[in-house]
Amino acid sequence: MSLSVSVYAQIEPMYGMYRFNANAINPAQAGSTKQLDASLLSRWQWTAINGAPKTHVASVSMPYQENVGFALNIVSDNIGPVSDLYVGLDYAYQIPLTNTTKLAAGIRLSVINHSVNLADRNIIDQTDEAFKYNLNSGFRVNPGLGFVLINPKYYVGISLPRILRYSYGDAFNISTYKDVQHSFFYAGYEADINRDVTLRPSIMGNVAVNAPLNLDLNLTATIFDRFDIGMMHRIQDAIGIITGYKFNNGLYLGYSYEYPISQMRRVTRMTNEVAVKFTFNDAREKRILTPRYFN
Numbered sequence: 001m002s003l004s005v006s007v008y009a010q011i012e013p014m015y016g017m018y019r020f021n022a023n024a025i026n027p028a029q030a031g032s033t034k035q036l037d038a039s040l041l042s043r044w045q046w047t048a049i050n051g052a053p054k055t056h057v058a059s060v061s062m063p064y065q066e067n068v069g070f071a072l073n074i075v076s077d078n079i080g081p082v083s084d085l086y087v088g089l090d091y092a093y094q095i096p097l098t099n100t101t102k103l104a105a106g107i108r109l110s111v112i113n114h115s116v117n118l119a120d121r122n123i124i125d126q127t128d129e130a131f132k133y134n135l136n137s138g139f140r141v142n143p144g145l146g147f148v149l150i151n152p153k154y155y156v157g158i159s160l161p162r163i164l165r166y167s168y169g170d171a172f173n174i175s176t177y178k179d180v181q182h183s184f185f186y187a188g189y190e191a192d193i194n195r196d197v198t199l200r201p202s203i204m205g206n207v208a209v210n211a212p213l214n215l216d217l218n219l220t221a222t223i224f225d226r227f228d229i230g231m232m233h234r235i236q237d238a239i240g241i242i243t244g245y246k247f248n249n250g251l252y253l254g255y256s257y258e259y260p261i262s263q264m265r266r267v268t269r270m271t272n273e274v275a276v277k278f279t280f281n282d283a284r285e286k287r288i289l290t291p292r293y294f295n
Contacts, residue, residue, distance in 0.1 A: 012161070012182040013055045013077045015043065016232060016256040016273045017242060018204045018216065023059045023071045025184045026146035026159035027090035028106030031069015036062045039277040046260070046268040051080035067094040069104075081117040086110055088144070088161075101151045108144035108161065113137060140166055146184075156187045183207045188218075198222045200230075218242065228254070237262050238271065250279040 015021050021041050022029040039059045046052040054077075061071040071090040077083070088110035094102045116135040123131050146159030166179040188202030199221055206214040213235075220230030220242060228244035240258035247253075254275035260268065 012206065012208075013043075013057075013075060014045065014053070014206075014214070015041070015055075015057075016216075016240060016258055016271070017041065017254055017275050018186065019188060019200070019202055019218065019220075020244075020252075020254055020275050020277065021057060021059070022148075022157070022186075023061050023090065024057050024073055024075060025161060025186075026106065026148055026157050027071070027088070027108035027144055027161075028092050028104040028146040028148040028157065028159065029069075030061055030071035030090040030092035030106055031063035032092065032094070032104055032148065032150055033061065033279075034063050036060075036280040037277060038280070039275065041273070041275045043271070043273040045271045046264060047270045047272060049268050052268070053077070053079040067096070067102075068092070069094070069106075073110075081121060083115050083117070085113045087112075094150075101149065104148045104150060106146045106148075106159075108146075110142050110144060110162070111139045112142055112162075113139050137166075142166070152190070154187070154189045158183070158185045160184075180208050180211070193221075196224050198225075212236075232256070232258070234258070240271070244275075252277040252279075 013024075015024065018025065021039065037060070039057075041057040043055040044052070045054070056076045058074045059071060061069065063069050069090075069092040071092070073086070073088045073090065075084075075086040077086070088108045090106055090108045092104050092106035094104040096102050114137040118131045119134050121131050142162045142164045144159065144161040144163060146157065146161070148155060148157035160181065160183050162179070162181065164179075165181055184204065184206055186202065186204035188200060191199045191201075193199055199219065202218045202220075204216045214237075215235040217233045217235070218230060220228050222228050226246045228242065230242045232240045232242055238258040238260050240256060242254070242256045244252060244254035252275075254277070256273040258271035258273075259265070260271070
């Protein structure tokens, strides 16, 4: 009890199928597919642990005119008594560099609500004043920005989804409870093995102050431009598989399973992630376009 220790334990929502859900981490992805896309993603991390992280994301992305895109993202992230709600509106402008390559820059205006449910905790001392009330920050505005280089064969992106660092101490009467900035970088490449198989290696990193680097490595194969199967490795954290299927009507279903390789494997053996995406008809071309990731 005589020792003084500082603890850092905050991180942005984590996604296994980040290629599928690029709008959530980078506003520059808005409208980049040149199609109207709507998607839902749910992640249940460390299944079977009480209070384990749960993340649900709803996104809509649409192009506007030739080089402009808009997107709406709603994220609900919960871990234990802590709940976060993010609502973000994105604007992106795409600058053609060559006939096949473009640079997109995006900005995000989001409102964020952070709450901690303490009153319903099962504690030993029921008279403890620290657990008497629930805490709520109210909605706070936070801008974000990002850039992505897009080519039919590759992409490279970097983003800062939240620029401002809020201190929740004023709202919660806790002087050291502060927000943390997170920066994302990611890249991927498409390699045609033959007419029927395409390999898509990709990487994503998440950097935050006073936290270890979070690095994901993925390798996915697309067969007959319809069925996806691949593997992922989150350094020092988890390994897993990723699958998906594209239907003729523009619907895409995806599933990811992760097995922890850290000490978490002693208490849980799985993380599940499910994604649904629908690409609407392109009225100009009078045909169904299959969902694509970035271009």
